[in-house]
Amino acid sequence: MSTGTGPVLVMGAGAVGCVIGGVLQAAGAVVHLVGRAGVLQALGEHGLTLTDLDGGHRLLPAGSLRLHAAPPPGLAPALVLLCVKSGATAEAAAQLAAAVPPGTLVVSMQNGIGNAATAQAAAPGLTMRPGVVAFNAAALAPGRYHRGTSGALAAQDHPALRSWQPVFAAAGLPLALHADLRPLQWGKLLMNLNNPVNALSGLPLRAQLLDRGYRRIVAALQDEALAALAAAGIRPARVGPLPPRWQPAALRLPTPLFERLAARALRVDAQARSSMADDLARGRPTEADALCGEVVRLATANGRSAPLNARLLALMAAPPRQPMSAAELQAALASS
Numbered sequence: 001m002s003t004g005t006g007p008v009l010v011m012g013a014g015a016v017g018c019v020i021g022g023v024l025q026a027a028g029a030v031v032h033l034v035g036r037a038g039v040l041q042a043l044g045e046h047g048l049t050l051t052d053l054d055g056g057h058r059l060l061p062a063g064s065l066r067l068h069a070a071p072p073p074g075l076a077p078a079l080v081l082l083c084v085k086s087g088a089t090a091e092a093a094a095q096l097a098a099a100v101p102p103g104t105l106v107v108s109m110q111n112g113i114g115n116a117a118t119a120q121a122a123a124p125g126l127t128m129r130p131g132v133v134a135f136n137a138a139a140l141a142p143g144r145y146h147r148g149t150s151g152a153l154a155a156q157d158h159p160a161l162r163s164w165q166p167v168f169a170a171a172g173l174p175l176a177l178h179a180d181l182r183p184l185q186w187g188k189l190l191m192n193l194n195n196p197v198n199a200l201s202g203l204p205l206r207a208q209l210l211d212r213g214y215r216r217i218v219a220a221l222q223d224e225a226l227a228a229l230a231a232a233g234i235r236p237a238r239v240g241p242l243p244p245r246w247q248p249a250a251l252r253l254p255t256p257l258f259e260r261l262a263a264r265a266l267r268v269d270a271q272a273r274s275s276m277a278d279d280l281a282r283g284r285p286t287e288a289d290a291l292c293g294e295v296v297r298l299a300t301a302n303g304r305s306a307p308l309n310a311r312l313l314a315l316m317a318a319p320p321r322q323p324m325s326a327a328e329l330q331a332a333l334a335s336s
Contacts, residue, residue: 005163006078007032009071009100011092013039015137015275016109017083018145020153020173022050025065026058027171032066032075040067046143053148056172071099079164080106081131082119085279086290089115090122097123107131107155111192112290113185116156130181131155132188134239136205139278148205156181183237186229189291190236190244193221193309196288196316199277202323209262212255213326217333219248224306225295231302280319288316308333 010021013035025031033043044067048060077100084092089110096106102125108116109131116130134151153168155161157177168175178184194209197218201208208214226245229236236244241262250261279286292309299306311333324332 006030007075009075009077009080010034011071011080011082011096011106012084012088013043013067014083014085015139015145015278016133017081018043018048018139019050019137019147020081020083020109020133022048022058022060022145023171023173024167025060026050027167029167029171030066032068032072032077034068034071037069040069042142043067046141049144051140051144051146053150056147071096073099075099076101077104079160080104080126082106082108082110082115084110085285086110086112086115086287087285089118093119093122093126093128097125100126103127105129105158105160107161109133109153110290111189111195111287113182113189113294115290127158129156129158129161130185132181132184132239134188136274138275152176154178154181154184183235184239186225186234186236187239187244189294190222190225190247191240192291193225193295194218195274195276195291196286196312197221197329198274199280199286200315200319200324200329201326202277205274210255210259211326212252212258213330215251215258217326217330219251220308221292221295221312222248222251224299224309228295228299228302228304228306231304232298234298280316286316288313292316 007030008021008024009032010017011034013021013033017033021031021033043065044062047062048065050058080096080100082092105127106119107129108119116128120128132154134153135147136149137145137147140146152174154176157179161177165175197214198205198208201214238244242250250258253261276286292313295309296306296313315332
């Protein structure tokens, strides 16, 4: 079990994985990064540069990085951070199960609700816990990753994670532990319903959030999700500056009022964008099913429907080649 002093294995060295793993290494932890070939090549050539909206700048030289195409055999990590995209969860968990000792603690730092359960089913011998990443991270250039919003980390409580809390705090990313993480996961998912809208808009996050037309679409998506959560008896936790039940109304406000009310939520720099936008631009599968799909499944399981989330999910499966204005997206969702 983890003691907070052993190596950390980041399974999925993308934007989130590189930001978390990088700051942990900068704080003194021994970190191993497992990622795709292109990412590893960039890190090997340029090192890892981390920036943030507060002006922070860290450079980890290439020679200091421990880079792997797969979990290295023989490594006994004290903690694994699972940071792959949702569609790769089962495969990544199976790779971990074949490489790390039974009982190894794995925290799913992924979007959505069910990834930890999916990973546990694929690797029953490991100890899985769900986690939540409350900040935005984006790849700006080869080897350069940027945290564009404020926000911390959270995970379901486990005794071994408590000794890691000082390590995360020293790295500048405090880790909060919760007996029941599901309300926080749903609170984050409500906010993440903006991700597919942002991806289709082609705009940076701040510019998209300042467009009332896009916000109205997100508000309608959240209305469906809140109705499904109420039917299921789930009360989502507050993640952003406003309680979940107030978010749709706030999103529909005229932009000057929205800016005043959501000043904290708009503490997003011009470089921030959703990772889903990056995936869409590169023709990769997106995590829309881990967001809109979860809303549809929850609604269906409780005798309701979520047609707008279903239509957006279908649109993300076959997206247009060009960015969509708010009016175009609204029309596409209305006619689907």
